[in-house]
Amino acid sequence: MIKLSPSLLAADPLHLGDALHLAMDAGCDELHFDVMDAHFVPNLTFGPHILAGMKKQADFCYDVHLMLTDPLTMLDSYAKAGASILTVHAEANAAEEALKRIRELGIKAGVSIRPGTPAQALRPLLPLADRVLLMTVEPGFGGQQLMRGVLPKARELRCMGFEGEIEADGGINPANMRELADAGVEVLVMGTAFFKADDPYEVARLVHALSPQTGILWPNPKGGHSR
Ligand code: DX5
Numbered sequence: 171m172i173k174l175s176p177s178l179l180a181a182d183p184l185h186l187g188d189a190l191h192l193a194m195d196a197g198c199d200e201l202h203f204d205v206m207d208a209h210f211v212p213n214l215t216f217g218p219h220i221l222a223g224m225k226k227q228a229d230f231c232y233d234v235h236l237m238l239t240d241p242l243t244m245l246d247s248y249a250k251a252g253a254s255i256l257t258v259h260a261e262a263n264a265a266e267e268a269l270k271r272i273r274e275l276g277i278k279a280g281v282s283i284r285p286g287t288p289a290q291a292l293r294p295l296l297p298l299a300d301r302v303l304l305m306t307v308e309p310g311f312g313g314q315q316l317m318r319g320v321l322p323k324a325r326e327l328r329c330m331g332f333e334g335e336i337e338a339d340g341g342i343n344p345a346n347m348r349e350l351a352d353a354g355v356e357v358l359v360m361g362t363a364f365f366k367a368d369d370p371y372e373v374a375r376l377v378h379a380l381s382p383q384t385g386i387l388w389p390n391p392k393g394g395h396s397r
């Protein structure tokens with residue numbers, strides 16, 4: 171099943187608790203929690219205390235996307251606050267060390283790349299990651315257009331032998347979500363398309379009705395092909 175991780179960035183900032191409950195009631199699989207430092211990206215968002223408040227309300231899957239120049243300094247705080255998945259950017263400082271620390275903390279480790287960063291840049295980090303987050307917009311703001319040129323990176327990751335989850339983030343909506351599933355993306359982040367939808371329940375239903383890409387023949391490093 172394709173998973174849906176709605177991005178809190180598009181929710182009403184004065185009603186974040188309602189947004190959490192809407193995501194859970196609509197059957198979403200996780201909540202995407204965007205953290206920005208006004209340095210790695212030109213915007214600023216939620217600190218660990220907001221996450222801790224949510225975790226106190228509900229034991230949900232919190233998908234924390236750290237858009238930070240120095241993620242290492244904040245990992246323990248977000249882990250303590252209740253993160254289920256901590257994703258750092260490959261372009262950030264000490265990304266390798268950060269991924270190791272996330273695993274030490276007993277949390278799922280994710281690594282993300284900006285649209286302009288080639289998938290090959292992830293190669294040395296893949297053994298340390300449970301999930302790859304492909305940015306399909308320039309990180310920093312919601313409500314942008316999907317950059318389709320990023321989608322072949324999902325197949326490239328499989329060709330590099332990555333067996334973890336592949337997530338995409340930015341500009342995803344019901345009109346283009348099939349393209350992402352067909353490209354091999356398994357977790358869809360949706361901000362605007364979920365929280366600003368007339369019927370977010372229907373959006374979640376549509377995502378879960380997508381069939382994952384099972385038809386791609388991944389090259390098998392030992393020869394032949396495997397699915
Ligand atoms: C952008 C964030 C995204 C954003 C997606 O830097 O990482 O998660 O909230 O928003 P939409 O779905 O509106 O493009």
Ligand code: ZN
Nearest residue numbers: 202204235339
């Ligand atoms: Zn994000």
